[in-house]
Amino acid sequence: MQGIYLVTDQDLCLGRPLTSVVADAVRAGIACVQLREKNAAFRDFLNQALALKPILTSAGIPLLINDRVDIALAAGADGVHLGQTDMPYEAARRLLGPAAVIGLSVETWEDVVAAQDLDVDYLGVSPIFVTPTKTDTKPPWGLEGLAEIRAYSRHSLVAIGGLNAANALAIIRAGADSVAVVSAICSAKDPFAAARNLVTCFDSLQ
Amino acid sequence: MQGIYLVTDQDLCLGRPLTSVVADAVRAGIACVQLREKNAAFRDFLNQALALKPILTSAGIPLLINDRVDIALAAGADGVHLGQTDMPYEAARRLLGPAAVIGLSVETWEDVVAAQDLDVDYLGVSPIFVTPTKTDTKPPWGLEGLAEIRAYSRHSLVAIGGLNAANALAIIRAGADSVAVVSAICSAKDPFAAARNLVTCFDSLQ
Numbered sequence: 277m278q279g280i281y282l283v284t285d286q287d288l289c290l291g292r293p294l295t296s297v298v299a300d301a302v303r304a305g306i307a308c309v310q311l312r313e314k315n316a317a318f319r320d321f322l323n324q325a326l327a328l329k330p331i332l333t334s335a336g337i338p339l340l341i342n343d344r345v346d347i348a349l350a351a352g353a354d355g356v357h358l359g360q361t362d363m364p365y366e367a368a369r370r371l372l373g374p375a376a377v378i379g380l381s382v383e384t385w386e387d388v389v390a391a392q393d394l395d396v397d398y399l400g401v402s403p404i405f406v407t408p409t410k411t412d413t414k415p416p417w418g419l420e421g422l423a424e425i426r427a428y429s430r431h432s433l434v435a436i437g438g439l440n441a442a443n444a445l446a447i448i449r450a451g452a453d454s455v456a457v458v459s460a461i462c463s464a465k466d467p468f469a470a471a472r473n474l475v476t477c478f479d480s481l482q
Numbered sequence: 483m484q485g486i487y488l489v490t491d492q493d494l495c496l497g498r499p500l501t502s503v504v505a506d507a508v509r510a511g512i513a514c515v516q517l518r519e520k521n522a523a524f525r526d527f528l529n530q531a532l533a534l535k536p537i538l539t540s541a542g543i544p545l546l547i548n549d550r551v552d553i554a555l556a557a558g559a560d561g562v563h564l565g566q567t568d569m570p571y572e573a574a575r576r577l578l579g580p581a582a583v584i585g586l587s588v589e590t591w592e593d594v595v596a597a598q599d600l601d602v603d604y605l606g607v608s609p610i611f612v613t614p615t616k617t618d619t620k621p622p623w624g625l626e627g628l629a630e631i632r633a634y635s636r637h638s639l640v641a642i643g644g645l646n647a648a649n650a651l652a653i654i655r656a657g658a659d660s661v662a663v664v665s666a667i668c669s670a671k672d673p674f675a676a677a678r679n680l681v682t683c684f685d686s687l688q
Contacts, residue, residue: 318549319567343524346552350573361525367556 277379277398277432279307280474281456283342285409286313286324288462295327297467302335304471306461307454310357310379312342325351338377345371355379357400360387365394379434383414388425398454401425403437404447409458413437419450426451441470444477483585483604483638485513486680487662489548491615492519492530494668501533503673508541510677512667513660514583516563518548531557544583551577561585563606566593571600585640589620594631604660607631609643610653615664619643625656632657647676650683 282301286294298309309332313321325339325347332339338354341347343362348355355377356368363371368378381400382388391399401422403413417425422435435447436456444455455478464470488507492500504515515538519527531545531553538545544560547553549568554561561583562574574584587606588594597605607628609619623631628641641653642662650661661684670676 317567318569322569344552345555346550346569346577349551349555349577350569361523363524363528363552363556367528371552371555 277434277454279454280478281308281434281454282306282461283310283312283456283458285458285462288459290463297462298328299331300468301461301471302337304468305475306471308338310340310342322347322350325353340377388429396431398432398434400434400436404435405438407438419446422450441473444474448481483640483660485660486684487514487640487660488512488667489516489518489662489664491664491668494665496669503668504534505537506674507667507677508543510674511681512677514544516546516548528553528556531559546583594635602637604638604640607639607641610641611644613644625652628656647679650680654687
């Protein structure tokens with residue numbers, strides 16, 4: 277996992293359809309989309325996944341589903357992002373198969389150590405900073421925590437939580453392989469320009 | 483699907499572990515268990531399924547999971563019970579395979595008609611009577627509604643909603659292949675005796 281990673285939040289899209297925000301971000305060159313619909317009913321969640329699928333497939337960008345292996349399976353998504361209280365990683369891998377992209381959130385050092393022996397595709401280092409988007413999190417890792425995980429972990433690291441164009445460079449320099457954003461794209465006045473700005477910033481360091 | 487069908491509700495078990503209530507009911511001769519955990523966190527729901535599995539497998543009784551295909555897959559359950567707003571039947575069948583037991587709730591006549599062309603294993607006719615156990619339901623079918631569905635539908639019918647030893651005979655006579663109960667067993671002073679009573683009542687009409 278490398279590049280700009282968009283986590284969706286329909287409620288933060290300023291009334292615009294999620295498909296249009298995602299299509300803008302895809303045009304701008306993002307690397308991955310995670311559909312996160314914490315408050316959606318099952319069928320709405322599934323329908324959002326089915327609506328995003330062709331946009332992402334045609335661009336060769338993976339669609340990951342937050343939490344729900346059943347939605348990922350039913351929508352034919354490329355994988356899931358799991359929190360520590362979601363389906364255990366091994367069960368998700370068994371159900372989704374070896375080709376699926378499976379990421380796992382790490383919120384404590386114990387999580388990081390436990391993940392070392394798993395063949396997860398990436399760790400979601402969460403949260404880097406305090407963020408209003410997600411309030412049920414552990415204390416933030418900060419840049420130092422991210423750097424410590426980088427020094428220890430064998431996994432690709434997706435940093436998330438309070439990230440935007442202003443701090444993306446520092447995040448990548450601290451060791452993130454991927455910068456995940458929610459409102460920095462979803463709530464941007466111009467999602468394409470905001471995503472393009474992040475992608476350019478990321479590319480400048482490669 | 484034929485016989486007494488136990489739908490679980492940990493909150494109604496008067497503090498007893500669900501495994502003990504289910505084991506009692508199994509000993510009494512029930513035909514099926516549906517694990518329904520509307521308020522449980524994912525891991526608790528999954529752990530309940532994993533705890534029930536050996537009890538039911540050794541008795542040759544199917545374990546169905548309410549709503550969640552992901553829990554059913556991860557726990558190796560025998561199938562799912564789907565509401566009209568859960569995963570669409572066709573998707574669930576595709577993911578669970580031809581041998582899975584898949585039931586579908588019907589709350590309106592339109593649901594009954596739409597289900598006629600599906601190869602569901604049974605229809606959950608819900609609710610028969612008003613019930614305090616589940617409050618998000620459509621108007622009750624009553625005995626007449628159940629009899630009308632029996633006359634029309636090609637499917638096995640599991641009646642649910644306000645059922646107990648006092649009305650089970652009438653329910654079976656109206657055409658139910660199976661009588662589903664929640665509190666009549668979960669909240670019984672003696673779950674074994676309550677289940678045994680229902681099983682005897684059912685068997686007396688076969």
